[in-house]
Amino acid sequence: MTDRRRHHDMGGLPDSEPVPTREHLFEPWEKRVDAIKALLSDDKRNLLTTDEMRRGIEDLGADAYERYNYYERWISSITNTLLQKKVFTVDELGRKMAEIEARQEDKPL
Amino acid sequence: MxxxxxxxxxxxxxxxxxxxxxxxxxxxxxxxxxxxxxxxxxxxxxxxxxxxxxxxxxxxxxTITPARGAALVARAWTDAGFKDRLVADSKAAAAEIGLDIGPIPILVMENTAKIHNLIVCTLCSCYPRFLLGIPPDWYKSRSYRRRAINEPRKVLAEFGTEIGHEVELRVHDSTADMRYMVLPMRPQGTGAMDEAALAELVTRDCMVGVALPRP
Amino acid sequence: MSNRFAIGDSVRVRTAFPAGHCRTPFYCRGKTGTVTRYCGDFRNPEELAYGVYDGARSAVYRVRFAQTDLWPDYDGPAHDKCDIEIYEHWLVGEDA
Known part of the structure; x- marks a missing residue:
């Protein structure tokens, strides 16, 4: 029976936690993820539907909600869809990420 | 490092x-x-x-902040004809005051003495982003997504909002192609306030339905 | 488009459990409610989610349920309601 309900479909599940009231200000990188999503979904690009992104988040697995925060789930889903659509390759992504990490290491004091 | x-x-x-x-x-x-x-x-x-x-x-x-929604609410409080048009077709009504509320239809749910509305998205975190901006953390939380639907009065109480049992509580699960905004009731004792002052009373949480405007 | 249901119709949500992406909440499946609004014709999220951008559009309705019908142990008053947007292929006419 539990397999019948997909993990993201959580309305009415027992939960004794109060609704958390602490809020955080959105960080620049979170806004950039949001902006990437909006641009990829616009009429000019039409590369990513909201449903594709939701599906990608659901497919990260039930523990993604514990392991990743909101925009980490978004960028993971967006990236997977762009790979699947051959917008870029795994190799291109890997090299670019390594390049960015190297830039960080080299950052002067 | x-x-x-x-x-x-x-x-x-x-x-x-x-x-x-x-x-x-x-x-x-x-x-x-x-x-x-x-x-x-x-x-x-x-x-x-x-x-x-x-x-x-x-x-x-x-540029998209809850002030946009608050402007619509304040206008609706001061102009009954505008309120009717807002509930009937929010996009057209918003355009009257120069607001573009985006491509996704937003349905305005009017609170009355008999009905209180509450918005949730149990499946993800759908939210009237073109009207209110990015959804707050609590709206995206598991606790809200799980509980707002089946124990909404308890959730409202956590926000300090008590809805009497004589009032019908209507929860809207934002599952598909519409988005929702709550049009709260104008508080008592605000008769002398102008539209700009009224808009100040309308918080984001009022327009999701977890709070009530306070004069 | 088809638009099979009218406002006021009694409809039941299909008792189905597809493994893929869909937008019909688990808690309303098999439950009966009343159509309160026709929202328009929209593409099917079950296709859009898998890259099918040119599928047929079909009707989306708002369906109102009594909370006490959805939750046997609902502790609020009997007049409390829950409104859900549901795609037509998930709905069956109750008098059909």
Whole structure:
């Protein structure tokens, strides 16, 4: 029976936690993820539907909600869809990420 | 990183001491932040998006705040004809006061003495983003998504909002192609206030239905 | 488009459990409610989620349920309601 309900479909599940009231200000990188999503979904690009992104988040697995925060789930889903659509390759992504990490290491004091 | 900290610890000459720039120097990028930067750079290199478009989109998002929704509510409180048009067709009504509320239909749910409305998205976190901006953390929380639907009165109580049992509580699960905004009731004792002052009373949480405007 | 249901119709949500992406909440499946609004014709999220951008559009309705029908142990008053947007292929006419 539990397999019948997909993990993201959580309305009415027992939960004794109060609704958390602490809020955080959105960080620049979170806004950039949001902006990437909006641009990829616009009429000019039409590369990513909201449903594709939701599906990608659901497919990260039930523990993604514990392991990743909101925009980490978004960028993971967006990236997977762009790979699947051959917008870029795994190799291109890997090299670019390594390049960015190297830039960080080299950052002067 | 450690070396940098040692430098700060032992070399205390103020002339050579860097002022702290936490955003720039002290925080390592996380794996997902690196992924975000890589995706952005690849999209720009491949001419799918431009850096200007990205900046413009972020600037645009920054302009969308709950003040937009509050302006609609305040106008509806002071103009009954506008209220009727807002409930019937929010996009057209918003355009009357110069607001573009975006491509996704937003249904305005009017609170009355007999009905209180509450918005949730149990499946993800659908929200009237073109009207109120990015959804708050609590709206996206598991607790809200699980409980707002089947124990809404308890959830409202956590927000300090008591809805009498004589009032019908109507929860809207935002599952598909509409988005929702709650049109709260104008509080008592605000008869002398003008539209701008009224708009100040209308918080984001009032327009999701978890709070009531207070005079 | 088809638009099979009218406002006021009694409808039941299909008792189905597809493994893929869909937008019909688990808690309303098999439950009966009343159509309160026709929202328009929209593409099917079950296709959009898998890259099918040119599928047929079909009607989306708002369906109102009594909370006490959805939750046997609902502790609020009997007049409390829950409104959900549901795609036509998930709905069956109750008098059919």
């Amino acid at each position: 450690n070396q940098r900290h040692e430098h700060a610890m032992y070399d205390v000459d103020p002339l050579h001491h860097h002022p702290p720039q936490a955003d720039l120097e002290d925080t390592r990028l996380t794996h997902h932040q690196v992924m975000q930067m890589a995706v952005a750079e690849l999209l720009i290199e491949k001419n799918i998006v431009s850096a200007d478009e990205l900046r413009a989109q972020i600037d645009f998002m920054d």
